[in-house]
Amino acid sequence: xxxxxxxxxxxxxxxxxxxxxxxxxxxxxxxxxxxxxxxxxxxxxxxxxxxxxxxxxxxxxxxxxxxxxxxxxxxxxxxxxxxxxxxxxxxxxxxxxxxxxxxxxxxxxxxxxxxxxxxxxxxxxxxxxxxxxxxxxxxxxxxxxxxxxxxxxxxxxxxxxxxxxxxxxxxxxxxxxxxxxxxxxxxxxxxxxxxxxxxxxxxxxxxxxxxxxxxxxxxxxxxxxxxxxxxxxxxxxxxxxxxxxxxxxxxxxxxxxxxxxxxxxxxxxxxxxxxxxxxxxxxxxxxxxxxxxxxxxxxxxxxxxxxxxxxxxxxxxxxxxxxxxxxxxxxxxxxxxxxxxxxxxxxxxxxxxxxxxxxxxxxxxxxxxxxxxxxxxxxxxxxxx
Numbered sequence: 001x002x003x004x005x006x007x008x009x010x011x012x013x014x015x016x017x018x019x020x021x022x023x024x025x026x027x028x029x030x031x032x033x034x035x036x037x038x039x040x041x042x043x044x045x046x047x048x049x050x051x052x053x054x055x056x057x058x059x060x061x062x063x064x065x066x067x068x069x070x071x072x073x074x075x076x077x078x079x080x081x082x083x084x085x086x087x088x089x090x091x092x093x094x095x096x097x098x099x100x101x102x103x104x105x106x107x108x109x110x111x112x113x114x115x116x117x118x119x120x121x122x123x124x125x126x127x128x129x130x131x132x133x134x135x136x137x138x139x140x141x142x143x144x145x146x147x148x149x150x151x152x153x154x155x156x157x158x159x160x161x162x163x164x165x166x167x168x169x170x171x172x173x174x175x176x177x178x179x180x181x182x183x184x185x186x187x188x189x190x191x192x193x194x195x196x197x198x199x200x201x202x203x204x205x206x207x208x209x210x211x212x213x214x215x216x217x218x219x220x221x222x223x224x225x226x227x228x229x230x231x232x233x234x235x236x237x238x239x240x241x242x243x244x245x246x247x248x249x250x251x252x253x254x255x256x257x258x259x260x261x262x263x264x265x266x267x268x269x270x271x272x273x274x275x276x277x278x279x280x281x282x283x284x285x286x287x288x289x290x291x292x293x294x295x296x297x298x299x300x301x302x303x304x305x306x307x308x309x310x311x312x313x314x315x316x317x318x319x320x321x322x323x324x325x326x327x328x329x330x331x332x333x334x335x336x337x338x339x340x341x342x343x344x345x346x347x348x349x350x351x352x353x354x355x356x357x358x359x360x361x362x363x364x365x366x367x368x369x370x371x372x373x374x375x376x377x378x379x380x381x382x383x384x385x
Contacts, residue, residue: 003027003028003378004025004026004027004032004041004043004044004045005025005026005044005045005046005047005378006023006024006025006026006039006041006044006045006046006047007023007024007026007047007049007054007359007361008022008023008024008038008039008046008047008048008049009021009038009048009049009050009051010022010049010050010051010052010053010054010361011053011054012024012034012036012053012054012055012351013053013054013055013056013328013331013335013351014034014055014056014350014351014352015055015056015332015335015336015339015349015350015351015352016328016332016336016350017328018327018328018331019036019037021036021037021038022034022035022036022037022054023035023037023038023039023054024054024351024357024359025041025044026357026359026375026378027378028378029356029357029377029378029379030354030355030356030357030377030378031351031352031353031354031355031356031357031359032353033353034351034352034353047373049361050372052361052362052363052364052372053361053362053363053364054351054359054360054361054362055331055335055351055359055360055361055362056097056335056336056339056348056349056350056351056358056359056360057095057096057097057098057136057335057348057349057358057359057360057374057375057376058094058095058096058097058098058313058314058317058334058335058349058360059096059097059098059303059334059335059338059339059342059348059349060091060096060098060099060100060305060306060310060313060334060338061100061141061166061233061274061303061305061338061341061342062100062102062141062168062233062255062274062305062306062307063099063100063101063102063305063306063307063308063310064102064104064307064308065087065090065101065306065308065309065310066080066083066084066087066101066103066121066125067102067103067104067121068308069083069084069086069087070083070121080120080121080124081124081128084124084125084128084138085128085133087310088128088133088134088135088136088138089135090310091135091136091310092135092136092374092376092381092382093371093374093382094310094311094313094314094371095313095314095360095362095371095374096136096306096310096313096314097136097137097348097358097360097374097375097376098136098137098139098339098342098348098349098358099136099137099138099139099310100139100140100141100165100166100342101121101125101138101139101140101141102141102143102168103118103121103122103125103140103141103142103143104118104143104145104170105118105142105143105144105145105148105151105154105155106145106148106151107145107147107148107149107150107151115148115150115151115154118151118154119154119158122140122142122158122163122164123163125138125139125140126138126140126163135376135381135382136376136381137348137358137376139165139166139342140163140164140165140166141165141166141167141168142155142158142164142166142167142168143167143168143170143235144167144168144169144170144218144221145170145171146169146170146171146215146217146218147217149217152217152221155167155221156221156224159224159225159228159230164225164228164230165230165342165343166230166231166232166233166342167225167230167231167232167233168232168233168234168235168255169218169222169232169233169234169235169246169251170235170236171235171236215245218249219249222249222250222251223250226250229343231252231253231341231342231343232250232251232252232253233251233252233253233254233255233274234246234251234253234254234255235255235256236255236256236257236258236289237254237257237258237262237266238257238258238259238262239259239261239262240261240262240265242262243262243265243266243269243271244265247266247269247271251271252271252272252341253271253272253273253274253302253341254266254271254272254273254274255273255274255305256274256275256276256289256290256307257273257290257295258285258287258289258290259289259290260290260294260295260298262290263290263295263298263300264298264300266300267298267300272302272303272337272341273295273300273301273302274301274302274303274304274305274338274341275290275292275295275296275301275303275304275305276292276304276305276306276307277292277304277305277306277307277309277312277313277315277316277334278306278307278308278309278312278316279291279292279307280292280293280296280304280312280316280319280320281312281315281316281319292304292316293322293323296320296323296324296330296333297323299324299325301320301333301337302333302337302338302341303332303333303334303337303338303341304316304317304320304333304334304338305338313334314334314362314369314371315368315369316333316334317330317331317333317334318330318364318369320333334349335349335350336349336350337349356376356377356378357375357376357377357378358375358376358377359374359375360373360374360375361373361374370384371384372384372385
């Protein structure tokens with residue numbers, strides 16, 4: 001049985017370069033050839049892109065969507081397997097072929113974000129990824145809340161079990177990072193988690209008192225994760241002191257820096273920078289922090305992540321071209337940029353011989369682009385006319 005297929009008749013972006021015409025040869029699960037221009041291969045079945053863009057499947061390093069799929073309304077929970085199955089189908093239609101579930105580990109302080117529930121989510125994700133039901137590639141992004149002692153021990157166990165693909169460190173202590181003022185800290189916890197002001201202030205005082213000691217645990221955890229070769233990001237960086245600290249600890253990327261000063265310092269120190277796609281589409285941060293468009297304008301942005309809205313990642317790639325030096329640079333923010341950070345050996349976000357045939361075909365005839373077809377490891381997982 002012939003398993004060669006040739007995607008042709010459209011412009012091609014290979015993860016780095018954009019060509020007016022290109023073709024990709026798939027053999028089994030792998031890419032057997034990438035061609036600049038139209039080609040004809042006698043023993044291959046043609047897949048006509050009909051003038052639409054051929055490009056790598058999207059790589060999403062950070063999305064909270066599973067948490068939001070499990071708890072659709074506050075206090076209303078759905079089965080994790082049910083949520084995973086439906087989110088998987090949603091991702092296939094979004095063109096995301098490599099997806100990192102951002103699972104938060106904190107000491108029972110933010111709803112679903114408890115060590116017990118988080119560990120359960122990680123196990124479910126890994127099981128689903130290996131199942132026949134999975135259409136896209138599912139990875140785990142462990143988000144460690146500074147000061148979480150219960151999570152500290154569980155993450156070490158998950159690390160030893162090979163359950164972690166990427167990790168980030170987040171610090172929601174008021175007075176820095178995302179909550180630079182106590183007012184913003186109180187507002188968030190009041191609206192999101194219905195806590196009383198007394199409960200919020202009590203929690204804030206506890207986190208502030210333990211912050212220095214908490215970072216000692218972070219240091220130990222980072223050393224172990226780095227030794228395992230797993231990439232690490234820092235979340236919501238805001239000052240020179242924070243950038244200097246995370247760089248010294250061995251963290252190689254800044255995720256959602258909240259000030260241009262922090263983004264600039266991170267970039268100059270050789271760190272990767274990832275911004276939110278919803279931020280770019282709306283051209284504003286939810287919390288009034290740094291705009292993704294400003295990071296792109298300065299040439300600092302390595303990649304975009306969907307954060308909480310998977311559909312935003314694909315659209316943001318085209319909006320990004322308004323703020324970058326070239327369309328290639330914009331498309332890199334959702335393909336080879338995040339793909340190279342996830343792990344070079346994973347070889348995602350690029351079209352090159354030998355890599356997995358994770359490919360999407362994109363129609364741009366309307367005001368908002370849309371996916372017409374998605375492939376993962378050469379298998380067609382989504383198609384519309």
